[in-house]
Structures are given as C-alpha cells and as structure tokens.
Amino acid sequence: MNRNVWKLSKVLLASSAAGALGAVLLLAAPAEAQWVPPPAEYIATTEPVYYEGHAAYWYGDHWYWRDVHGAWQHYDHEPAALADRRAHWGTTGQTRWSYGHGRPYHR
Amino acid sequence: MNGAAFVGFLLCTGLVGGCQESSGGTAPTTSATASAAPTTSAAPTASTMVAGEAGAPGEDEAADELRDYHRHHHMGGVTMFITMSLDTIGVDASKKAQITKIQADLDGKMQPARDAEHALLGVLADGVAAGTIDTAKVDAAVAKLGTASAGLHAATTDAIGQLHDALSAQERQALVDKVRAHWEVWQKVNTDEKAGSKEKGTRLDHLAKRLDLTSDQVDKISKALATDTPPTAQNDPKPVDAHIQAFSAAFLADKWDPKPLAATNTSSAGHAARWGGARMVRFFEAVTPVLTPDQRTKLAAHLRERLNDQHAASGAAAGK
16 A cells, blocks of 8 residues: 555656646746847847937837847836837837838838 | 645746746846847847737848848948948937938948949849859959948048947947947848858848749759858958957947057958958859849849949938
C-alpha cells in the first residue's frame, strides 16, 4: 500500500513539475513577445513623440525609447501624457513617412 | 507535502511569477530584447511586426518602400542619411522653418552626387532598354558617384554644425538613432541580403512582381547572381560603421566639433556609394539578358522614375 502511494506521489511530482514548467513558459512567452522593440525601418520612417527627454515610438502596443546606453526601454503602463498624444491620432497611428509616395502619411 | 499540495505550490509560484511579469509597474522596463549597442540591435525586420499596432497591416508598406529606396539610391552616404532623418525628426513648429532650411541646404550640397547618381541610373536605364549595359560607362558612372559622395563631408560641415545648434539634446539623440537606422536598413538590403535571393521582399522578388517574371526567368537571374561580390578596400562599406560612430559621438556632444570626424570620413569616403552603385549595376547586368523586350521597356521606365524619388530628384529639398 505504502509502495503504491509512493509511486503515485512520484508520478504526481513528475507531472506537476512538467505542468508547472509549461504554465510558466506559457505565461512568460506572451509577455516577452509583446516587448519587441521597433525595427530600424520603423525608426527611420516614424516621427517620434518627445517625452521625458527621449524620442518615444509607439510600436506593438507599447511606447519604446533608447536609454543612454542604447538599450531599448518601454513603459509597462502608458504615461498619461503619451496616452493623450495617442488619443489625438485617432485610429491612424503615429506619423509615418513614405519614401514611395513622396509625402508623409498616417498609419 | 503531498502530491496535490506540491502541484498547487508549483502552479502558484508560476502564476505569481507570470502575474508580476505581465502587470509590471509604472517605471520603465528594459526590453527583453534590448541591445547595449544600438548599431547591433536585435530588432526584428518589419515583416515580423507585432500584431496590435494601431492601424498597422501585417505588411509594413512604409518599411518596404524604405528598403526599396535604399536599394536604388547610394549618393551622399552619411550626409544622405542625416538629410533623410530630418524628414521624421518631429521638431516643434517654432523650429520647423529653420530645420527645413538646413535640410534644403544639405540637399543642395548633395547636387554633385545627385547628378552622378542620375547619370548612373540613366546609363543603366539606357542599357536595360537596349538589351546590353555598357560596362565601361556604368563603371565610370559608379566611380563618379563615389568621388562626388566623398566630397560631401567638407561641404556640409557648417550646415551640420547649424543643425547641431538648432536641435535639443533629445532631438540630436533622435537624429543619431535615425541615421543609424537608415544605415542598418541600407546594409540590410545592400550587404546582408544575398544578391540572388528569391525570398519574399528581396530585390529579385520585387522585380519578379513588377515585371511578371516567370519562374524560369527568376531562376536564371538568381543563378547569375549566386556568387556575391567580395568587398574590396575601395568599396567595403564597413568603414562607414566607424564614421557613423564618430558622427554620433560628435553630434551628441554639447558643443559641435567636427575635427574628430576627419579621419573616419577619409577612410570611409564614398565607400557606400561605390559598393551600393556597383551592386545595383551587377543586378541589372544579370537581369537584362533574361528579360523580354516589353519587360526591358518597363524596367527602363521604372529606373527613370526613380530619378524623381525624394532627395534624389534634382533641386534642393526635392520631394517636399
């Protein structure tokens, strides 16, 4: 009886560890996937918003900027001033520049 | 602790960790893909843009147009990247007229390089239309483009100094980021991209769509371009990296001092123009014999249209 309980415990332990690992991975993956900084093409064609001494770019539902070391940073919670700026864009987004049509346009 | 309790403990630990990860604080957080060196950013290509961006389609048209622009225009090197960066610097209204004037000045100073690029694209268009590109003419045109671009540093130092003084520290940082971004995109399409690549978004893919190339034509062109040309001391664009680093340091300093730029400018002068120009020539030399007369006519017209692109068209501040 005791042997069976121990076997069952080992199975539960193994499956729970695997399940927990899976849960952690599932929870962590979407969070990281959201933190994708803007590519060079986006920086080169997008007019930034200046905030707290940085040029900020709205990309993939986050505001991004580079710190003094050149690393990308982002806000987890959108500052009110930037939210206000974004509210004025409507549904079109930050000003993008087109090198195909010869004039700026909103996206 | 029994099995069920242990499962609960592990799951709770995972959930708490996940909740902290996703809720965050009000303070800024370093990106998971942050890079300490801006020029070696791990940022993705535009084709992997994340979903949910306001109004952004799956394909980023502006990014695609920029890549195509940098495949066709190689004049001016870093001066061109600075001039283009002013398109999206986003200064407030009080500075706009001053910045536009400086940009027009930079555009004007690039006229010799622009003329050389017009000559190159013109020779290419003529050759494509005729079915044979004159090698001696295009080689001479590429050399002229390199020489004209190499002379820009001295001609634009004052204008860039004025720009430095007109911009705030945060605007100068934004400009440096944009210059680096243009350089990264230029390298992506002119050095990193395999010349004969048929992948989506490559130069050959664009051409195939534009001219309705058959798969046999695409294969022939790809095969002809299969061997990438190795860089030489005359055209290796890598010294431009050092020049952009030197420019960044000088432009971010409180006081503009162009003297430290002289050495890197000398070592990188005209390299991007020569490399980009030569690569463009090689592409159209491989393409031309494979095309039908109608396709050649269409491609020649397209190359002439590129003469009217922003900053590439004749006249200062063209395209505004």
